[in-house]
Amino acid sequence: MNSTFGFPLFDKWIRAPRRLSLLLFFLGPTAVLILFFYFLPVVFTTLLSITDMNETFDWHFVGLVNFLKIIGGGDPRLPRIIANTVIYLIFALILTVGLGLAIALMTTHMKESVGIFFRAVWLLPNLTPPVVYILLWKWFFDPTRYGFLNSVLATVDIPSKPWLTRYALPIVIPVNAFIGLSFCMVIFTSAIKSIPVDIIYASRVDGASTWETIKYIILPLLKWPIMFMTAWHVLAHLNSYVYILLLTDGGPYYRSEVWALYALHRSFDYYEFGYGAAIAMLLVSVSVILTLGIWKLFGFARLMEPSKIEV
């Protein structure tokens, strides 16, 4: 680069602080916000998890008591919640990735305009704010005759049922999965569309049926996006709680409560901040381990591009 003062050595001295202030100008605000709203919360939650902080905000260090309570079976609700979380994770994952793939395949194998229409319909859950989306489902499964399902069943003389209390977990899973499903559908559709048509034509010429083309040509080429979406949604579903909070609030009696929601409930409904933080800490450890594994799988270095200007 050209020299400001004509003396290269002098320049070097002048530039070092200028470069620093430049970096501060560009990165300062982000750094401050990340410090206050990621770093400090993590530090606070970590510290909270070894205290008995509760609604009095009068706290003492208690060591690993909270963690021992979780591991040692001091909380009779935990086995049910862990079982719920595992069931929820497995079935939500199958629905999200499987159904997302199925809809992407179906809509790309029909007339383009119709395909776009159906994709728009399946995108609706993602575009609707959570509160409104859940209102729709609450009405759908309403226990009285005002609910859609009950009003339809009433025409064939089946009495009203309290669906949301009787089948809480089986309802919560698909309702939540439809959100991730939209995302999968969009990604898979663009992946399918990016497959060169000559390959598809070649398989047709060779006499492959549509199903065989999908099985031997399209699916192997989608391996990468499928793996990525699966990994992504393991994390997303493990940490999801907003829709469950709105739909059943984990009820009735913890029957649809998952791990992340339990941490929230312990902290803000029962004000057991210490215990809630410990539960959240275990969740974050699992998430971080999974994330690191995913990075390794997908190669993080590829996302970086070296800069071409030096100040």
Place this chain on the structure above:
Amino acid sequence: MKAKLKSASLYIVLTVASIPFFIMYAWLIMNSFSKYVSFGFIPEELTLENWSFLWAPIPWGLEKTTIWVVLLNTISYAGGVAVLQMLVCTLAAYALSRMEFRGKTLILGLQMLLRAFPGVLLLIGTFFVLMYMRLLYTIPGVVLARMSMEIPYGVWIMKGFFDGVPWDIEWAALVDGCTRIKAWREIMFPLVKPGLLAVSIFAFLAGWEDFVFAYILLPGETKVLSVLLQGLMATEVMDYGLLAAMSLFYVTPALLFFLVAQRALARVTIAGVGK
């Protein structure tokens, strides 16, 4: 013939699978204008009574508030998130895209790791951070907290836009005697406007649609629309007419904003620089 049958079955399967969505969204519109709906979407006794919250106080024990106060709060929440996000992300993304410094890879990696952090963990900690900052239960507090959640995503998107601007343009500016900041402000900034628009729209929608942050950090049913709706939903007997009308009131601005902005986005992208 067989192929036709096959594609017909495709349409049927998809239509049947999509029926619940059709019904639910049709119901939302129909029920907001009628006393009662049968089979989900056939309105009976058309009325505007459900929309009375627009000119009268909100029913169900919230007599002291009007919807307009809540709307104003929601707009300042979402708008605050959008404006802050725009400022913070362009600055950071420029440095991450165009400057070389130690720890850059670390910062970018950190941004991705931050995304993986469970919202619950951050929410519990943020509650205490805001409490010690004396910003708990205030709009600025919840704006800062919610906006920070969008930083990793916004920075990555903006970095992509800065990466897309040819180096020659910036080199030319620097050779002509621009400082780095001037080059950023006058050369780069106009070229990444489409990205900026996209990032701020998504940030605005994130704030507008947010429920959990407002629920925990800004509680009270008279604060933002999402929490007000949830409060009305959690009552024993649900007034579906009112809920449907209010939901439409809540969704429509967001949708309109999204559509208008998307058109603008398409136009700007076409007018922007090619590689």
